[in-house]
Ligand SMILES: Nc1nc2c(ncn2[C@@H]2O[C@H](COP(=O)(O)OP(=O)(O)O)[C@@H](O)[C@H]2O)c(=O)[nH]1
């Protein structure tokens with residue numbers, strides 16, 4: 513396999529740059545750059561030279577021998593001054609040597625996975641951690657990186673394999689009288705497992721939202737102050753604000769952090785009857801956006817919150833705007849003034865409180881389509897078992913259990929069912 517190298521820091525000038533090299537030819541690095549090999553895992557100052565023995569830089573170098581390195585391979589880290597030309601010179605030297613090449617995206621992590629250092633959900637967790645910007649994203653990604661999801665999936669998979677063992681016992685007994693107790697245990701376990709898996713599908717929606725952001729759409733009649741609120745919250749003049757009704761047409765979008773929750777806030781065209789085709793398109797888009805949102809903020813400066821009927825099950829929060837104009841409302845809906853910056857903190861609190869209520873009890877969440885698809889396929893297979901007569905066709909149920917185990921295993925990528933099956937079966941005796 514090639515030895516790969518890449519800058520582990522960003523592609524700009526910086527104080528320090530770290531270049532990582534991973535693969536079996538890594539131990540050749542001291543020879544390539546003409547420096548004395550450092551002791552393993554000891555940061556050592558060395559002068560690096562190019563292939564013509566011209567100085568490149570003084571750098572701190574560290575050698576992490578495999579297999580206890582992050583990728584499982586021999587790794588060299590070179591910490592140079594954060595200069596683009598120094599980086600280029602190091603790249604040039606390495607590119608000249610056969611079997612060294614620049615790493616593909618994610619290739620260090622991929623090698624860690626291939627060498628059994630991490631499973632797929634942990635690899636995804638690393639990527640999410642790097643991309644995390646809010647507290648809730650941090651918590652979720654670090655739990656996946658720590659292996660919480662992997663553990664949960666392993667547990668499910670082991671339960672499926674336990675069920676297979678029970679079934680095996682049923683098959684062995686099939687000529688004789690059926691031990692009813694085995695079948696009862698089997699059914700109870702199966703239904704518990706199914707319940708847990710279905711719950712995780714339900715809460716996966718939340719997991720996906722934490723990764724990608726909760727969508728909040730601002731709706732309301734023209735001129736009620738939608739764009740003003742949008743600009744205020746995004747801290748930028750993204751939307752045009754005028755006294756003219758019908759200014760906003762496109763759906764504008766901004767990613768915000770509401771007390772640790774990632775939120776995609778949408779500003780939309782004011783809802784009204786209009787002859788302008790462009791405005792009509794804008795209004796259609798506004799309603800479409802609202803349909804797929806988690807929360808809809810309906811704004812009004814005159815107490816009229818009527819909007820076209822929506823199918824969406826989104827939480828609707830009505831908001832009185834322009835409260836600085838001394839308007840008196842009897843109801844308890846939040847009142848804000850963007851002009852005087854009043855009531856907006858309270859509005860955010862209402863939103864955040866709602867997002868907190870949405871949080872499932874289970875904090876090990878499926879976050880990707882891939883996870884959800886795998887668990888759904890496993891559920892389909894397990895559900896199938898209830899239609900099977902276990903005494904007559906235990907082998908059909910066994911096949912469904914195998915499918916379920918494989919589908920769950922694929923999420924973390926332990927695909928070899930047989931191997932683990934053997935392991936477990938050897939520890940069981942008949943009837944247990
Ligand atoms: N007095 C007052 N005027 C506001 C407030 N918010 C917005 N406006 C004004 O209302 C008008 C329409 O605002 P805009 O944000 O464009 O409304 P939109 O059509 O709903 O997007 C503008 O002239 C704003 O300056 C507020 O809190 N108080």
Ligand SMILES: [Mg+2]
Pocket residue numbers: 738739740751752759760780781782
């Ligand atoms: Mg507007």
